[in-house]
Amino acid sequence: MRMNRTANTILGAIVLSAGLTACGTSEEGAEATGEEVAVAEEMTVIEERQANFEGIGDAFMAIRGQLEEASPDFGVIAASAQTIDTNANKISGYFPEGTGMDSGADTEALATIWEQPEEFAAAIDRLTGASAGLVEAAASEDVEVVGAAVMNLGGACMNCHETFRLDDES
Amino acid sequence: MTEDRIKVWDLPVRLCHWSFAVLVPALWWTAENSEMGWHMRLGVLLLALLVFRILWGFFGSSTARFSSFLKGPGKVFAYFRGATKMQPATIGHNPAGGWSAVLLLGAMLLQVFFGLFSGDPFDGATGPLNHVVGVMTAGAMTDRHEFFFNIVLALVALHLLAIVFYAVVKRDRLVPPMVTGSRKMPAGVAGMVGVPAWRALVCAAIAAALAYWVWSGAPGL
DSSP states (O other): OHHHHHHHHHHHHHHHHHHHHHHHSOHHHHHHHHSOHHHHHHHHHHHHHHHHHHHHHHHHHHHHHHHHSSSOOHHHHHHHHHHHHHHHTTGGGGOOTTOSGGGTSSOOBOTHHHHSHHHHHHHHHHHHHHHHHHHHHHHHTOHHHHHHHHHHHHHHHHHHHHHHBOOOOO | OOEEEEEOSOHHHHHHHHHHHHHHHHHHHHHHTTOHHHHHHHHHHHHHHHHHHHHHHHHSOGGGOHHHHOOOHHHHHHHHHTTTSOOOOOOSOOHHHHHHHHHHHHHHHHHHHHHHHOBOTTTSOBOTTGGGSOHHHHHHHHHHHHHHHHHHHHHHHHHHHHHHHHHHTSOOOOHHHHHHSEEEEETTOOOOOOOOHHHHHHHHHHHHHHHHHHHTTOTTO
């Protein structure tokens, strides 16, 4: 009886820790085993695209960080604006069919991207327009001008995320 | 040897403990699955429970109090040296378990603290206090929040391993008393000394008020 209870406790603990270990393993692993090379290629596209957005996000943060400083470093602002513009112009190539959330992959890309291709292209254009505007503004070395361009760019991010990226806040 | 069933953990301690055990995996899951709305609600709930548990560590029943289970390094080492031998029967946290509990509470609190400031409004969800810090600070907090979960996970793993060690090596099942609140001990061992229930209500009210203030974005800060 006593041994039995001990065994139960051990079993419970093992199940618990197994559950936690499972939490640590990546979903990618589980998915990659299911299908073949095509899936693996989609994974890299998704990863590259997310890294591309991360680059945009970090650079945008760096610019806003500089604007919070008493004397912003316009060198940092110009370089970051250039990064955003370069990455923004790569976005259109990162969305082949079948790389949305429906595929089961770890992505926040909504099916609307492929259902409304014209709107999506317009959202990208709005971004590249705004990022080119920010590169120009950075060259002015004027805080007000850069500030206005930052707001404009921020609007372009929100505009696209609203319709084409999973809303994670509800 | 005769044994008596005595009280070891009060209800607030048990409720906090099992809430932590549910909330930590739930918080991990919501973050991984882009359920940031729920991640934030549960995170602030965790904050309330942590604040309550810390207050309870000063005003709660005997086994809940930090002063009853936080022992100096000498006692902790002495405990480890004799860990596989029979030790005098006591209830509540042993010298090692006491520190493990405090480390877990501290790690969860720090993790929640990072989370409150995390995120970027142009990226997606933001913690309720994101707006009170600059964008670079918020970015650093986000990185810490992502990294520090590994520390929380390591401490949880250690905690579970200790429970297995007790069950296997020491033949001492620690989980049932954390569920029922009582356990059999050799006759003569003193049980937990409780405190009136109103104290729990006061601590809960303070914790809830603080969590609500944080949830509202810390007005007045």
